[in-house]
Amino acid sequence: MSxxxxxxxxxxxxxxxxxAMHLTRGCLIVSLQxxxxxxxLVRLREDLLERVRADRVKEMILDVAGLEVLDARDFEELRxxxxxxxxxxxxxxxxxxxxxxxxxxxxxxxxxxEITATLDMDEAFRLLERGRRDGTR
Amino acid sequence: xxxxxxxxxxxxxxxxxxxxxxxxxxxxxxxxxxxxGSALDGKIDAAVARFYEWMRPLPEFNEYxxxxxxxxxxxxxxxAYWVDFLRGVIDAEFVASRRSLGAIHARIGxxxxxxxxxxxxxxxxxSEVASxxxxxxxxxxxxxxxxxxxxxxxxxxxxEYNAITKTIxxxxxxxxxxxxxxxxxxxxDILMLPIVGVIDSRRSMEIMNTMLSKIAETRxxxxxxxxxxxxxxxxxVANHLIKVTRATxxxxxxxxxxxxxxxxxxxxxxxxxxxxxVRTTATLQDALGMAFHVTGHTVQRxx
Amino acid sequence: xxxxxxxxxxxxDADVARAIVVARQLSREAGLSxxxxxxxxxxxxxxxxxxxxxxxxGSVTVRAIDRDGRRRVEILATDRGPGIADIETAMKxxxxxxxxxxxxxxxxxxMMDEFDIESAPGEGTRVCxxxxx
Numbered sequence: 001m002s003x004x005x006x007x008x009x010x011x012x013x014x015x016x017x018x019x020a021m022h023l024t025r026g027c028l029i030v031s032l033q034x035x036x037x038x039x040x041l042v043r044l045r046e047d048l049l050e051r052v053r054a055d056r057v058k059e060m061i062l063d064v065a066g067l068e069v070l071d072a073r074d075f076e077e078l079r080x081x082x083x084x085x086x087x088x089x090x091x092x093x094x095x096x097x098x099x100x101x102x103x104x105x106x107x108x109x110x111x112x113x114e115i116t117a118t119l120d121m122d123e124a125f126r127l128l129e130r131g132r133r134d135g136t137r
Numbered sequence: 138x139x140x141x142x143x144x145x146x147x148x149x150x151x152x153x154x155x156x157x158x159x160x161x162x163x164x165x166x167x168x169x170x171x172x173x174g175s176a177l178d179g180k181i182d183a184a185v186a187r188f189y190e191w192m193r194p195l196p197e198f199n200e201y202x203x204x205x206x207x208x209x210x211x212x213x214x215x216x217a218y219w220v221d222f223l224r225g226v227i228d229a230e231f232v233a234s235r236r237s238l239g240a241i242h243a244r245i246g247x248x249x250x251x252x253x254x255x256x257x258x259x260x261x262x263x264s265e266v267a268s269x270x271x272x273x274x275x276x277x278x279x280x281x282x283x284x285x286x287x288x289x290x291x292x293x294x295x296x297e298y299n300a301i302t303k304t305i306x307x308x309x310x311x312x313x314x315x316x317x318x319x320x321x322x323x324x325x326d327i328l329m330l331p332i333v334g335v336i337d338s339r340r341s342m343e344i345m346n347t348m349l350s351k352i353a354e355t356r357x358x359x360x361x362x363x364x365x366x367x368x369x370x371x372x373x374v375a376n377h378l379i380k381v382t383r384a385t386x387x388x389x390x391x392x393x394x395x396x397x398x399x400x401x402x403x404x405x406x407x408x409x410x411x412x413x414x415v416r417t418t419a420t421l422q423d424a425l426g427m428a429f430h431v432t433g434h435t436v437q438r439x440x
Numbered sequence: 441x442x443x444x445x446x447x448x449x450x451x452x453d454a455d456v457a458r459a460i461v462v463a464r465q466l467s468r469e470a471g472l473s474x475x476x477x478x479x480x481x482x483x484x485x486x487x488x489x490x491x492x493x494x495x496x497x498g499s500v501t502v503r504a505i506d507r508d509g510r511r512r513v514e515i516l517a518t519d520r521g522p523g524i525a526d527i528e529t530a531m532k533x534x535x536x537x538x539x540x541x542x543x544x545x546x547x548x549x550x551m552m553d554e555f556d557i558e559s560a561p562g563e564g565t566r567v568c569x570x571x572x573x
Contacts, residue, residue, distance in 0.1 A: 053398065337457060409550065
């Protein structure tokens with residue numbers, strides 16, 4: 001029912017949301033290239049969760065290196081999205097949070113405890129691999 | 138109209154008074170019924186016979202009355218029914234006998250429209266017989282009185298029919314619930330319970346109890362609750378499922394929840410449900426893989 | 441045939457179940473995606489259970505309707521129960537006077553595009569919530 005044909009508004013969102021998603025070594029890598037809008041986030045969330053189910057994704061890396069700004073609301077939205085992916089059984093690592101973004105979030109007193117984050121992709125893969133060996137999430 | 142025991146309840150008398158008022162039946166109405174009764178004296182057998190002519194082509198006739206012995210017994214009861222009706226007395230016994238009639242029809246599953254059609258057939262026959270017999274002494278007031286009492290009579294039957302039908306539906310629900318918590322030992326040490334449909338408080342209890350007793354019985358170390366068929370996970374259901382996983386842990390059994398669809402994942406997170414340390418997966422297959430890992434099984438395809 | 445509006449009396453557990461199933465079907469037929477139909481059904485479940493728990497009886501109406509030039513599926517849950525004295529507190533994440541985690545109302549508010557609650561002690565409660573298409 002969520003075809004672009006029945007949702008013209010969403011179809012245009014799809015064109016502008018350059019959210020790249022690809023599967024590498026069993027890990028779904030999602031790269032946010034543009035700053036976020038509500039419409040992009042809603043679309044991304046539905047696409048992402050569908051992908052997690054369809055490809056039986058067990059690990060996911062959310063690459064936010066492309067984001068210059070990330071306000072508390074957007075971050076909250078992303079965190080909820082990560083929770084959704086997590087309860088579908090995949091482990092998530094956030095990669096590439098910029099210093100400016102992090103300090104802004106800390107200033108805003110956003111709760112960062114449940115987020116697993118690394119600076120770069122290599123480290124993220126190492127972290128996921130270690131988790132796989134331990135059989136934990 | 139089959140045989141049945143008539144038991145007078147303590148509120149039947151009050152019910153008789155209430156219904157008489159509701160259907161605006163006074164002594165005059167009952168008097169008219171009685172005069173109809175005397176006019177119909179000796180003609181009830183014929184009316185019942187016409188009823189069976191009406192009924193014979195219906196599928197219900199074959200279903201319920203194909204046995205001649207049953208037919209004869211029912212026929213006699215029916216004659217007694219109308220004799221009783223035409224006595225023009227509405228009291229506790231009258232209410233009780235109509236109630237038991239409704240109960241019988243509900244129990245055998247006779248459709249209500251067939252019942253009403255039957256009543257209509259009698260009404261027509263009685264009107265005809267009455268007008269043939271002595272046209273001067275019967276007028277529209279008799280028809281009105283007859284309709285009032287017939288409506289009252291039918292109301293009691295339908296009321297009881299409804300009550301019994303509801304009981305039957307509740308019983309079916311119970312039976313369904315029995316079947317709806319089929320905990321199976323899918324592998325040595327691994328239990329699985331698929332949950333389908335809507336989870337209400339009764340079913341929640343059932344899930345908990347069945348799961349725990351099965352763990353006690355099998356000493357399994359992993360249990361999988363598959364929720365892919367569950368309609369919604371609201372806070373009450375989520376709380377209960379989390380409780381189940383805590384309870385199974387106390388019995389040395391880890392409980393995994395599988396079948397978390399994108400839709401369920403979104404609503405759970407939006408609702409603010411925190412599953413904490415409960416392990417959840419999108420598919421049953423993933424949960425089974427996890428269960429094998431926990432129990433130390435390795436499954437591999439033959440080379 | 442697709443129905444645009446369904447009203448369900450909430451008296452027993454089975455009515456909640458029926459409301460859930462009917463709400464989900466109506467939402468799908470109205471064109472909501474599966475996740476959003478599930479949200480409507482979940483909100484109905486939450487609100488109907490609240491009615492049973494606090495007011496004992498009430499009703500839930502679900503309808504697909506155009507309002508302000510926009511198609512939407514809306515839920516109207518009403519009861520004439522004891523009502524809520526302090527709505528603000530009742531909406532807080534962990535408040536509950538019913539024995540379970542009080543996530544319900546605030547969760548429903550978060551899930552919906554629109555949410556409105558009116559209540560006063562002794563006057564019952566009326567919740568209106570909607571998702572846009």
